[in-house]
Amino acid sequence: MTTSAKATLSADGQRLTLDIDARPREFAALWLRERAPDAETLDPLTGQxxxxxxxxPLDLAxxxxxxxxxxxxLRFSDGHRVHFPLSELLDASRQGLDGADAADLVAPGRVxxxxQRAKPQHTSFAAAIDDDAALLEMLEGLHRDGFVVVSGVPAEEDGMQALMERVGPLRRTNWGGIADVKSVANAYDLTMTQRGLEPHTDNPYRDPIPGYIWLHCLTNAADxxxxxxxDGYRAAQLLRERDPAAFDCLTRVSPGFRYRDETTWLESEGPLIELDNQGRIFRVRYSNRTERVEALPAEELARYYAARQAFYQLITSDELTLNLKLDPGQMLIMDNYRLLHGRRAFELAGGVRHLRQGYVDRDSTASRRLVLRQQLASKEEAA
Incomplete structure (x- = not known):
């Protein structure tokens, strides 16, 4: 696994420094004790x-x-002994062998x-239905790039559902399960009109926010x-490089978001750029239609408005905007924590535009990917 390794204890024994290939990692004795991978500490079946x-004891050493x-x-001051695989320590540490560390702007595994550089994963619906390897490839692409394109989806109103059920349960909302995206009279949401839509993430007024958007094209003959x-992560990265003060502002100020109709009242809040506990970009929000920033002090609002404008200019720029027109039977699956999506205005004189949309949550999608990865790796090892 390694070319050189060295373990060193602090004078009080409460810290261990593991130096592998000249890259030190520090572990607290208490952390090592409570994570000890033995049957006395963790249940062998559940891992709990x-x-x-x-x-x-807080002074455990x-x-x-x-x-x-x-x-x-390892031998601890409470008498416990354990053999800790180095691979588990490397996986758990913030700095791994792949060069990623806590200072990275996004979590490892994202591109x-x-x-100019967008290369989405293209997946066959039939293959993803029948073959776990193809399904895993689709999910890995979704995790890596934030979106995938699926072809060959049945031209039925709920044609996507069979594949959705291979990943995780459909997330139901006040709009039901899989809902229409088409122009209607007396539209209750701007998505149901012919107007263009600015780049946005869906439903920031919900808690939790839906994780993945599934958008299936039935017909797209309109002009x-x-x-x-x-890519909202890329936009945030560029904002930090080009205007650090704006980036900082959008990670601190948390506007509200609200959706109301005759039967629904939804409200939530959060920053336009949300960081995780390691300071990496975790989620972007942008919804001009539903955002309602509070009456903050004038100077703070001035900073926020300027920062929001800088971010908006990036997400609408030719530099970052990928344009594509879905054909009937094609489907986009998009990471709603990362991808900003919109559309050009359309005219029904040229034909009908009818898409169907549903949501799948983030936890079930991640679980399916990780379990499939483990299962297929185990099969390869056994072969």
């Missing part, structure tokens, strides 16, 4: 903790640490793109109506 971590092949032999996509 058997000991009460809050009852461990390591009395001995010794490297043994690909494991670390940021602009209009115009092309979809637009922009």
């Amino acid at each position: 903790r058997l000991i009460e971590a809050a009852e461990l 390591l009395e001995h640490a010794e490297l043994s092949e690909d494991a670390l032999a 940021l793109w602009d209009a 115009g109506g092309d979809s637009t996509l922009a």
